[in-house]
Amino acid sequence: MKLLFINGVNLNMTGVREKGVYGTQTLDEINKEIASHFKGDKCEFFQSNIEGEICTALQKADCDGIVLNAGAFTHYSYAIRDAIASIKIPVIEVHMSNVHAREEFRHKSVISGVCKGVICGFGKNSYILAGESFKL
Numbered sequence: 001m002k003l004l005f006i007n008g009v010n011l012n013m014t015g016v017r018e019k020g021v022y023g024t025q026t027l028d029e030i031n032k033e034i035a036s037h038f039k040g041d042k043c044e045f046f047q048s049n050i051e052g053e054i055c056t057a058l059q060k061a062d063c064d065g066i067v068l069n070a071g072a073f074t075h076y077s078y079a080i081r082d083a084i085a086s087i088k089i090p091v092i093e094v095h096m097s098n099v100h101a102r103e104e105f106r107h108k109s110v111i112s113g114v115c116k117g118v119i120c121g122f123g124k125n126s127y128i129l130a131g132e133s134f135k136l
C-alpha cells in the first residue's frame with residue numbers, strides 16, 4: 001500500500017514549538033517512526049507552510065491513502081478543502097493535539113466534511129492510527 005503523509009503550516013516546527021502540546025520529537029524523527037511502523041508499505045512525506053503547495057501535493061498525489069495534518073490551515077482553508085474534494089484518493093484529517101480540548105477557533109475544521117475521517121489527540125500516533133485505518 002502507498003501512503004502519503006502531508007503536514008501543513010508550522011508542522012516543520014514540531015519538537016521546537018509548544019513542546020507541551022506537540023512533544024519533543026522533530027517532524028523528521030516522527031516521520032522516521034511512521035516509516036518504520038509501515039515498513040511493508042511505501043510511505044511518502046511532504047511538508048509545506050504554503051497553502052497552494054499543499055493543494056498541488058493533493059492534486060498530484062498517486063497513492064492509496066493520504067494522511068493530512070493541515071495545521072492551522074484546517075480551520076480556514078477553503079482552497080485545501082476544495083483540493084481534497086477534487087481528488088478520488090481518500091484523505092484522513094489528523095491532529096496531534098485534541099483540538100476540541102483547546103481554543104474555540106480550533107474546534108472548527110473546514111476540511112472534515114470532505115475527509116474520510118478525523119483522528120486527533122494521540123500525538124504522533126494520530127498519523128499511525130490514520131494510516132492503519134486504510135488497511136481495515
Ligand code: DQA
Nearest residue numbers: 010069071072095096097106
Ligand atoms: C494541529 C492543531 C492545529 O490547531 C494547529 O494549528 C497546528 C497543529 C495538531 O496537530 O494538533 O498547527 O493540527
